[in-house]
Amino acid sequence: MKVQHMSINHTPVSRNKNNDIATSRDNTLKHILFTGGGSAGHVTPNIALIQQFHDQGWRISYIGSHRGIERSLVENIDNIDVAYFPIATGKLRRYFSWQNFIDPFKILFGLWQAFWLCNKLKPDVIFSKGGFVSFPVVIAGWLKRIPVVLHESDLTCGLANRLSYPFANKICLTFADSAQYFQNKQNKIIVTGTPIRPSLLHGERKLGLALCGFDPNKKVMLVFGGSLGAKPINQAIRKALPSLLALGWQVVHVCGKDQYESNLNYPAYRQFAYLDQEFSHVIAAADLVVSRSGANSVYELLTLKKPHIFIPLAKHSSRGDQIENALHFANSGISQVILEDDLTAATLIEKITWTQEHRDEIIAKMTTLELPNSVALIYSVVNLL
16 A cells, blocks of 8 residues: 655655655646545545546545544555645534634634645545535635535535535535535536445455354344444344344444453354454345444445345434434335434344345345446546536
């Protein structure tokens, strides 16, 4: 992996395979600047697109925060040169916090840094996935007359994208129903779906079963709560575990960092704090999935046609976007949903049993969905600007 971490006071550099410093870039290549961060959901679609733009010969840069998850995720992209530029960031909060008096100054400084970078890098286009780091980059791009493409994953629109969309040339949406949040920009909206990691499309069931040490003749349930795990889901699945094992389930549980419980030693239960490349094989092995309902997880499960149960992040911990995502597909008869306040071992077992009994019906409904090739479609949108 060759990723450069550069402050705005340094000349951009790239490294060749021998880790020698290269002093120049090929400025004849088309150049895309990605931005987005704050959560994995604002980054993983960018990573899927980065592979596509790399394959098409584009030069790639990324503006993110100094310590956000986007930095570590971009670092772990294999065999692609990505110039990473950190800027100051401030969070746009809807609630009272003393940080609200400090963060506007961080945002202004980040805007100045983003403007400086856009002036120096001169990208052909900016692609913004949202999150608080993206807003200064969008404004800087607009000021420099650089075309800007936004992407909104969720059914409802995030605050950063709501502030950014007046300055965008194109707005890519996962769901057509999201268009209502972009007033007077209907001519700029394109429903593209959400880019998903190419590796997910090539997972192998037998490798997932081998990784977990599971019996190929028994059904497998995958439980995960996002990149950091989800304590309520972890607690419920562990309370339900004896009953689930008695029902013949094998359970693979991606529980999140610092939430691993070493005293749970069952042959048909396997825990992982986190899975990266192996995740594609584990999800390929799953007959049923229990997860949060972030837009990326929703779109991945629909694409892979995995029967699932969503446990959305509670509204007191979010803006309610996961609840909206989950209920949208519950109303279509595709998803089963347990609100976090209703989550117990008993409600979880009930939903798991119902979903397994109606498995064929659910898969048939997912098969009727028309899900676009998001990576190819977004690439064509960007390439035409």
